[in-house]
Amino acid sequence: MEFSTDPTTLEWCERVQGFLDDHIRPAEKVLEEQYASAADPFDHEPPIKAELKEKARAAGLWNLFLPDEEFGAGLTNLQYAPLAEITGHSIDLAPETFNCSPPDAGNMELLAQYGTEAQQQEWLRPLLDGSIxxxxxxxxxxxxxxxxxxxxxxxxxxxxxxxxxxxxxxxxxxxxxxxxxxxxxxxxxxxxxxxxxxxxxxxxxxxxxxxxxxxxxxxxxxxxxxxxxxxxxxxxxxxxxxxxxGVEGGGFAIAQARLGPGRIHHCMRLLGHAERAVELMCRRAHERATFGTPLAEQGVVQEWIADARMDIEQARLLVMKTAWLMDTMGNKGARVEISTIKVVVPRITARIVDRAIQVFGGAGVSNDLPLANYYVEARYLQIGDGPDEVHKRAVARRELRKYAG
Amino acid sequence: MEFSTDPTTLEWCERVQGFLDDHIRPAEKVLEEQYASAADPFDHEPPIKAELKEKARAAGLWNLFLPDEEFGAGLTNLQYAPLAEITGHSIDLAPETFNCSPPDAGNMELLAQYGTEAQQQEWLRPLLDGSIxxxxxxxxxxxxxxxxxxxxxxxxxxxxxxxxxxxxxxxxxxxxxxxxxxxxxxxxxxxxxxxxxxxxxxxxxxxxxxxxxxxxxxxxxxxxxxxxxxxxxxxxxxxxxxxxxGVEGGGFAIAQARLGPGRIHHCMRLLGHAERAVELMCRRAHERATFGTPLAEQGVVQEWIADARMDIEQARLLVMKTAWLMDTMGNKGARVEISTIKVVVPRITARIVDRAIQVFGGAGVSNDLPLANYYVEARYLQIGDGPDEVHKRAVARRELRKYAG
Amino acid sequence: MEFSTDPTTLEWCERVQGFLDDHIRPAEKVLEEQYASAADPFDHEPPIKAELKEKARAAGLWNLFLPDEEFGAGLTNLQYAPLAEITGHSIDLAPETFNCSPPDAGNMELLAQYGTEAQQQEWLRPLLDGSIxxxxxxxxxxxxxxxxxxxxxxxxxxxxxxxxxxxxxxxxxxxxxxxxxxxxxxxxxxxxxxxxxxxxxxxxxxxxxxxxxxxxxxxxxxxxxxxxxxxxxxxxxxxxxxxxxGVEGGGFAIAQARLGPGRIHHCMRLLGHAERAVELMCRRAHERATFGTPLAEQGVVQEWIADARMDIEQARLLVMKTAWLMDTMGNKGARVEISTIKVVVPRITARIVDRAIQVFGGAGVSNDLPLANYYVEARYLQIGDGPDEVHKRAVARRELRKYAG
Amino acid sequence: MEFSTDPTTLEWCERVQGFLDDHIRPAEKVLEEQYASAADPFDHEPPIKAELKEKARAAGLWNLFLPDEEFGAGLTNLQYAPLAEITGHSIDLAPETFNCSPPDAGNMELLAQYGTEAQQQEWLRPLLDGSIxxxxxxxxxxxxxxxxxxxxxxxxxxxxxxxxxxxxxxxxxxxxxxxxxxxxxxxxxxxxxxxxxxxxxxxxxxxxxxxxxxxxxxxxxxxxxxxxxxxxxxxxxxxxxxxxxGVEGGGFAIAQARLGPGRIHHCMRLLGHAERAVELMCRRAHERATFGTPLAEQGVVQEWIADARMDIEQARLLVMKTAWLMDTMGNKGARVEISTIKVVVPRITARIVDRAIQVFGGAGVSNDLPLANYYVEARYLQIGDGPDEVHKRAVARRELRKYAG
CATH class of the missing domain: 2.40.110.10 (Butyryl-CoA Dehydrogenase, subunit A, domain 2)
Incomplete structure (x- = not known):
């Protein structure tokens, strides 16, 4: 359970963060405009996406999520965690730019693991290439x-x-x-x-x-x-x-296998939302004053910031432990821990983002900031991939079994 | 502080509810379609709105919010409360249909109270008519x-x-x-x-x-x-x-006067959101089962429903007390109570609606139900017309003054 | 549903408050000392109790809780509510001083309602007298x-x-x-x-x-x-x-009848705890400073005070509505409302008192203030007379029945 | 940041747990009786304490807390954490039995670090011996x-x-x-x-x-x-x-140094309270049924258990990270993390224990179980060694500094 970031991962982090700052952030407005000017935005692939993907691929930042060394970057879940977190800062662009976005990432994992060679040839290859x-x-x-x-x-x-x-x-x-x-x-x-x-x-x-x-x-x-x-x-x-x-009748088992990585990737990206929300909240707290006092010196805002930091630190450690368990015990061995982070991370992210919104007031609920979008993402994930109640039940039942009869 | 609904108000309630059920509910889909098919929905007045307003006016359900007997229905705030709550069930249509929607309602109050005769002739009359x-x-x-x-x-x-x-x-x-x-x-x-x-x-x-x-x-x-x-x-x-x-330099005073009724009307409508959310949640709980048990028999869902009922009952009584204070002591005399409901009602509405969303799962966050819309309304009102923190400060300061010096 | 305090009740309030200030508050320390110096405090009746009861009886402040005009003061539940709240300020002495303390109050109600004349002679009379x-x-x-x-x-x-x-x-x-x-x-x-x-x-x-x-x-x-x-x-x-x-086999029905008034009386007294906690918290906030700023000017403390006021106002209105329902519809007709306040009032009281404790720091958890005692009272009542979960279930089931089948 | 328990620590854990089960648990009732039968319990040293200490010392389970190899067991903070957690199960006896209880542990650290040889001879030696x-x-x-x-x-x-x-x-x-x-x-x-x-x-x-x-x-x-x-x-x-x-004028600096280990030791023991509360809650949930269903199968109780497990896992990881920081960066380098756990751990422990109390009902608030005692311990630590508000302020200020100017 070694949680320090190893040198390889640190280097990956720097490259991903650099690419995000240099190429993705400036492209966010472009993306928005390309969708806005499309006749039917659903029937439209904004050119900026393809341009970014080409650059990312050229920079070797591609298919990072796949632990499989043949198809992907060969990173462990624990190594991938901080990279996925960084992509969470720019939710509409970054995951897809690195070809790591849901649901494709999960589908590629399934095809890599269960696909026949013909299926891999027909579907996995173009997915790995980003052409479909x-x-x-x-x-x-x-x-x-x-x-x-x-x-x-x-x-x-x-x-x-x-x-x-x-x-x-x-x-x-x-x-x-x-x-x-x-x-x-x-x-x-x-x-x-x-x-x-x-x-x-x-x-x-x-x-x-x-x-x-x-x-x-x-x-x-x-x-x-x-x-x-x-x-x-x-x-x-x-x-x-x-x-x-896979085999006929194997759908349930494959679905279980698919959900583990999918869920932890969501959690990693949500931590990125949460971190970005804290940054935005702090910057705003320095700039804006009410009743003659900067927000940064007001107790209620300080409490929100402290709560956010305390929540993130804890949740991230739990995500790392879960990633480590997946790496060492397999997805099945980490099943309940995955349920745990699936409940914890959306919950704290929604709360942190909600408070950041409050610090910004009207700007917070608009689209001028990514906060409303982050909130919706976090809220949706209390339902998607299994609602909280189902995951909490799983956690409780394992706990109760320890003391049964 | 007589809170029982008087016979006049009961009759109004029946008429408003009847109109809502007969005319407004069926028109919700029509409105949606008329906006969807508009080239620029912002540059468009969907015909269904005008049709409904004509019907409502013919039925005498018009300008109910105005306590002024000359211009409006002459109802007290306490009498208007249950009517406004009913309009909260159909947020995009009902308030405007009865010509009671913000920000027009508040603007008409200002013009009725502070406008010169020329101003009233030019602006108040057409607003009361619903023509602008x-x-x-x-x-x-x-x-x-x-x-x-x-x-x-x-x-x-x-x-x-x-x-x-x-x-x-x-x-x-x-x-x-x-x-x-x-x-x-x-x-x-x-x-x-x-x-x-x-x-x-x-x-x-x-x-x-x-x-x-x-x-x-x-x-x-x-x-x-x-x-x-x-x-x-x-x-x-x-x-x-x-x-x-009014007079030059009087903007601050008028703004204060305007916000009182505006805030309580928002709270009344939000209670309508909350009630409707409880109804939807209960109906769904009867229909849907997980793990072999109807949601209606599951403890967690029962707890959400009970909490919702307990929150609404309390908040509504406080809104009624505030309305009564406004009727008897004036808007200024009810200033801190208005701050109180302005914090309480959006808070409980957001929580209740959020849980109703959870009961519905995916349908809850979509537009198939009014829940996501209700949530956003309630969340926005924790910021609009003064953020919660400002109102809580006002409540605390009055409390602290009792024990000062 | 007239909630304004009538002149009769206002006069009772003044008399009860006056007695509390003049006689009971000064006796609190005496009571403590008389118990402390007893060889076995359980086998001891501190003389101060008898002295106070004699005075209260002489002042006509006796058996206020009993709606029965023959045996008690003939007050409605709604009239008794503010009196019970005042007795909640001095929890160890005031209720008993006025012969209104549990479980005797409830027992007297049972004997008055179900007792044979012989039973009333033997047990009710001395209980009403306060001699046993x-x-x-x-x-x-x-x-x-x-x-x-x-x-x-x-x-x-x-x-x-x-x-x-x-x-x-x-x-x-x-x-x-x-x-x-x-x-x-x-x-x-x-x-x-x-x-x-x-x-x-x-x-x-x-x-x-x-x-x-x-x-x-x-x-x-x-x-x-x-x-x-x-x-x-x-x-x-x-x-x-x-x-x-009563009759053999009638225990269940009598128990139900007993619990209604017992529960609402608890709630009324708890509101007294909550009000006193707010007063203490405010006074302390004026006196104590940290980091150079009086607590009264710090946002977090202001938020606690505002939350407390908002919670109390709402809960008290609900207690009053419940009392009014009991007065007009009988205890059975108010059954679910009684469940509601039984959940709400201990919950908000515990939270308010807990925050008052935090404002006082070490003094708050000690016995120098009544706060730790209040907290324990409120916490205990989330279990006693039916745990919250049972009452919430009752509230939810009534709500769900509205939309069944 | 290697968080897996090393073999040395695992062995220590087994020995401490064994001693607790074999010797301390059975002695809890004895301790209670020895205090109950004392004329003045404050002027009394119950013999069972000395007996246990002698046994523990003979078993080599003594002064485990002291990182100093000369005076103590030479364990790092990270190694000591699980041992301290075990002692948290039996709060009145276990820490003192191993001579690891506050405030002596902290005082011994001060004397070991700042004491002159004469001071160490006079005070530290007998404290390390457990004779004073x-x-x-x-x-x-x-x-x-x-x-x-x-x-x-x-x-x-x-x-x-x-x-x-x-x-x-x-x-x-x-x-x-x-x-x-x-x-x-x-x-x-x-x-x-x-x-x-x-x-x-x-x-x-x-x-x-x-x-x-x-x-x-x-x-x-x-x-x-x-x-x-x-x-x-x-x-x-x-x-x-x-x-x-130390030196005149050095009190402030020494106080800061003292509080770091003191606070983390409290947190470690509180995690022991929380774990024990979960165990008790689960066992009760299997044994007790309401409305015909075992508590273990009721959603609300399952939610409490799941929340407890999720809270503990996260908090423990954060305590471990903080211990690791203290081991590698010194107490000063871990100052803000210590503030963080000082807020988080009492908060979650109080909540978990509170819910365990609710599962037990009347037994929960009595002294038949350690729960009421645990609760009070956790609640007290939201005030003692610096109230939560002070620690949250420290966390917020560090966060805000990242984005200042």
Whole structure:
């Protein structure tokens, strides 16, 4: 459990931070303008994204998230943590610039781990190259999707094909042109025991029968840069049986495997939001005075800043411990710790950002600062990838088992 | 301090609720579509609004907020409270339909109280008729505007004119075509003692030199239905000196007078948000099950519902007491109580709505339900019309004075 | 729902407050010394108590709590509320001085309502006179006593007698010499339907077979002035069947009836604690400075004071509404509101007192101030008379029923 | 920053835990009885304490806290942390049994670091042997003692003597017979610059002129086992000038040095309270049912358990990081981190213990369980050794400095 940052990671940090400062920050306004001037922002890939990705790739800052040395940078989770945190400062641009953004990162991990060679050739290679993007169709509006056993989208075998019928939403990324692949989780065998009923299949986004009805906003934000959060209906969508990911009936197990890294990456980036919020709050506290006293000298603001620092320090250590556990015990061995940070980090980030907003007043709730966006991100993650209540239940049950009977 | 609803008010409540159920609720989707299909939603007045207003006026549900019997319905604040609460259920439509929406309601009160007959003829009459709308330019980006003494927009006398130069933002409503009047608060005499330096002047929205640079979103919501939250620059804008509202130097006093009713109306409507959130949360709790148990039977959800009910009951009683104080002691006599509800009601509403969102999961943060919108409204009101910290300070100082010396 | 204090009540308030200031406050130290110098403080009745009671009775300030005009002052719950609040300032002395202290007040109400004439002659008269005291043996260590159906103490009929065997604790008041009566709740018919299995019987405290094993402290407080919180075992304790209170099997219903007034009286007194804590906190804030600034001018302390005032105002209005409901709809009609205040008032009192303690530092946690005592009282009442979780469940279930099916 | 427990420490842990289970736990009741049967518990040294200490010393479990290899066990702060946490399970006995209890531990550190050889011979040796005990007279009732510059107790030079006059309280340990030494902090030179005005002197507890007026309880607890919290007056108490600790004017610097380890040791022990509270809460949750469902399966209780585990994990990592900083950067280098844990750990411990109390109901607030005692310990430490507000201010100011100018 060595938590000091090693020299390799320190060097990576400097490079990522440098790239962020030099190239990404100045591009944020450009991105905004390119979306604003698009006829349909969802049907648009802003050129600035491609330019930045090219630069990042040339600088060797590419696919950092993948522990696999063949496909990625070969960093451990513990090494990747501070890098992901830095990308959290510029949420709409930085993760994608380094080809480390959800849901693609998670999808690439799945394809690297479970994909056949043909699947890797067809989908993983272009994803690693950044030439296409992908999405993950899991959540359904009609059932409590936090338990994947409830999912009802039907994937029925018909000869050498699967035929897919169902209704999904919160399929993030599906609404942008570059997205070519949908990983669909659905019910292949309703009679199998729980945990074996579902499978994942690879579905080309342009397959006949796919109807994207709309993109869901989050607290008013359309999330163009994410490619939206699509609501999708599958009407007799047909793919060959070779498109199953891993084995038939293996969907539940793969979903579990996928969520571990996905969740910790979210937490790492949220810490970046929180740090940036503290910085903004402190700078504002120095500049603005009320009733004749700078905010920086007012007890209530000092208390918010102190609470923020205390919360971040603790949460980051727990994220690091979880990363270390994943590195040494595997994702499964760190399952409950992942649940823990999944609850803790969004909670403290939302609180810290909320107070930073308060320090800024009207500017805080507008889009002049990234704060409202950060808040929504943190709030959403108290629901996405399993709501807090489900994760707390997992933590409590492990604790209770220690003292059972 | 008689808090039971009197028969007159009960009858009003039934009529307002009936109108809401019969006409406004069904129109919510229509409004959304009319904005969605507009080329520029800010430069657009959706026809459904005019239709509803006509119906409401025909039904005698018009200008309910105005205690003045000549201009309005002649209801006390205590009588108006439950009506305003009902309008809070449908935030984008109901208040305007009854011609009771901010900032017009507050502006009409000012004009009724301080306007000359000519001013009333020119501006108050059409506002009461609903044929034009208005806005209020107070907050400035460069100063802590919670203390109006800080405002820097300059209103300089030049012969028989005032010449206005300055920079405002959060001028709600300015971005819609029907808006014709801006009440501008600015500095007329920097050398006068604090509290006498500022004045309010009536400025036609089409006066030369007014530049609306943009509308500020709140979180991601553009707030088309409100006419946006404009950022405005005044470049040598010229109006005759007769356009002063009340007396020169009286701006501070008028601002204080205006904020009392404005704040309590916000609180009343927020209680409507909170009640509606509880209803939605309960209905969902009956319909949705996780881990084999309906949410309605799960302790955590029950705790959220109980907390919500306990918070609302208390807050509503305090709003009623404050309304009663305003009715009997005047707005000034209820000043600290107004500060109190201004802190309490947004706080509990935000918490209740946040939990309702959690019960709904993904649907909660989207626009399929009014919850995200309610949340943003409640959160914004912890900043708007004076941030919580300023109001808490006022409450504390009165308390401390009891034991001073 | 008229909440203004009527002239009669205002006059009572002045008299009770005057008596408290003139006689009770100065006696607090005396009481402490009389207990400190007793060989066994539990086996001791400090003379100051009798002196004060005599004075209070002579002043007509006696049995104020009893709505019954024959036995008590004939005040409504709403009228009694501010009087009870005043007695909350001096928790160890004031309630008993006016013969309004728990558990005697509740026991007298039961005897007045359910007692036979013989029972009233034997027990109610001396209790109303203040010549004896009583206790109430309900809670059992071995079962979740918040649901009275769980209680196991056996009251078995044997000829013309009841024979009692069982184990109780938190029998408040049993450890002092003046206590002569125990009202015991126990199981008379295990085969009856729930709600009809238990009965209450009147048991002389000196009946053979009663073993008081100890008094339980609360945090570190022995609570001598309350007559302790006894743990009691009943070994074949025998009383004639005429000693049943009301009817056999009626224990559950009587318990429900008893708890309403008992709970609201606790809440009223707690508001007195909270008000006194605010006063102390404010006075200290004026006197003490840190880092060169008086606490009264520091934002964090101001926030605590403002929060306290906002919490108290809301909670008191809810207590008044509940009292009014009890007066107009009966205790049963106010059942859920009673649950509500039972949760709200201890919660806010504990928080307010906790912050007052923080303002005082070391003095706050000591016995030099009543704050630690107040805190413990408020904390205990989150458990006593039904833990918060049970009451919140009741509130939630009523809310959910509105939207069921 | 290697946080895994090394083999040496693991072995120490097993030995300390074994001793606790085998010898200390069974002695807890004995201690209670020996105090209960003492004529004056403050003037009493229960024999069980000496017996345990003898055993612990024989087992080599002695003076573990002292990093100094000559005087103590030579463990780093990081190594000592888990040992101190174990002693937190049995707060009245374990720390003293291993001769690691406050305020003696801190006093021994001071004497080891600043004492002359003569002072070490006279006081440190017997303290290390456990044959005497000591106390630390710092806090004064009349000033905000969180800033030592405010302290007014006068230490005036008179020839070869110091003459001490002043008024102290919260002098923990002074009320027990074994206590022979008082370290007194007082003002030696009012004209020196701040930080140089105060000195510490060693004062025999039986010196003429020392008047111990009483022991202060904490939330009703007399704290006999700690030797009480004495209020002391010094009337012309005279000691030779050789009794100064370190240099004259060095009191402030020594006080700062003393507080670092003292504070982290408190935090380590509090984590032991918190862990024990979770264990108790879980065991109870398995045993007790309400409304037909075991508490262990109820969502609210699960949430409390999950929150507790999440809080402890984070806080412990932060304590470890702070210990590691102290080991590598010195106490001064870890100053702000020490402030951080000093706020965080008491806060989470109080919350966790409070919820454990709620799970137990009446038993929780009594003395049948250590919970009420733990709570009071945690609550007290939000005030003792500097109130939270002072520490949060330190954390905020460091944060703000990063962005100043």
């Amino acid at each position: 993007r992908s999405c993950f169709a899991m959540t359904e509006p009609d059932v409590a999707s936090s338990d994947p056993n409830n999912l009802r989208t039907r994937i029925r075998r018909d000869g050498d094909d699967y035929v897919i019928n169902g209704h999904k939403w919160w399929t993030t990324g599906i609404c942008r042109p570059m997205t070519k692949l949908i990983i669909v989780m659905g019910l292949t065998d309703p009679d199998a025991p729980p945990g074996k009923q579902h499978s994942m299949v690879l579905v080309p986004r342009d397959a006949p029968g796919i109807e994207i009805t709309r993109s869901l906003p989050v607290f008013g934000f359309p999330h163009h840069a994410y490619g939206g959060h699509g609501e999708v209906r599958f009407h007799d969508v047909r793919v060959p049986v070779e498109n199953v990911l | 709308r208005s806005c209020f330019a107070m907050t400035e980006p460069d100063v802590a505007s919670s203390d109006p003494n800080n405002l820097r927009t300059r209103i300089r006398r030049d012969g028989d004119d005032y010449v206005i130069n300055g920079h405002k933002w959060w001028t709600t409503g300015i971005c819609r075509p029907m808006t014709k009047l801006i009440i501008v608060m600015g500095l007329t005499d920097p050398d006068a003692p604090p509290g006498k330096q500022h004045s309010m002047v009536l400025v036609p929205r089409d006066a030369p030199g007014i530049e609306i640079t943009r509308s500020l979103p709140v979180f991601g919501f553009p707030h088309h239905a409100y006419g946006g939250h404009g950022e405005v620059r005044f470049h040598d804008v010229r109006v005759p000196v007769e356009n002063v509202l | 005291r009583s206790c109430f043996a309900m809670t059992e260590p071995d079962v979740a006593s918040s649901d009275p159906n769980n209680l196991r103490t056996r009251i078995r009929r044997d000829g013309d007698d009841y024979v009692i065997n069982g184990h109780k604790w938190w029998t408040t008041g049993i450890c002092r010499p003046m206590t002569k009566l125990i009202i015991v709740m126990g199981l008379t018919d295990p085969d009856a339907p729930p709600g009809k299995q238990h009965s209450m019987v009147l048991v002389p405290r000196d009946a053979p077979g009663i073993e008081i094993t100890r008094s339980l402290p609360v945090f570190g407080f022995p609570h001598h002035a309350y007559g302790g919180h006894g743990e009691v075992r009943f070994h074949d304790v025998r009383v004639p069947v005429e000693n049943v209170l | 005990r000591s106390c630390f007279a710092m806090t004064e009732p009349d000033v905000a003692s969180s800033d030592p510059n405010n302290l007014r107790t006068r230490i005036r030079r008179d020839g070869d003597d110091y003459v001490i006059n002043g008024h102290k309280w919260w002098t923990t340990g002074i009320c027990r017979p074994m206590t022979k030494l008082i370290i007194v902090m007082g003002l030696t030179d009012p004209d020196a610059p701040p930080g140089k005005q105060h000195s510490m002197v060693l004062v025999p507890r039986d010196a003429p002129g020392i008047e111990i007026t009483r022991s202060l309880p904490v939330f009703g607890f007399p704290h006999h086992a700690y030797g009480g919290h004495g209020e002391v007056r010094f009337h012309d108490v005279r000691v030779p000038v050789e009794n100064v600790l």
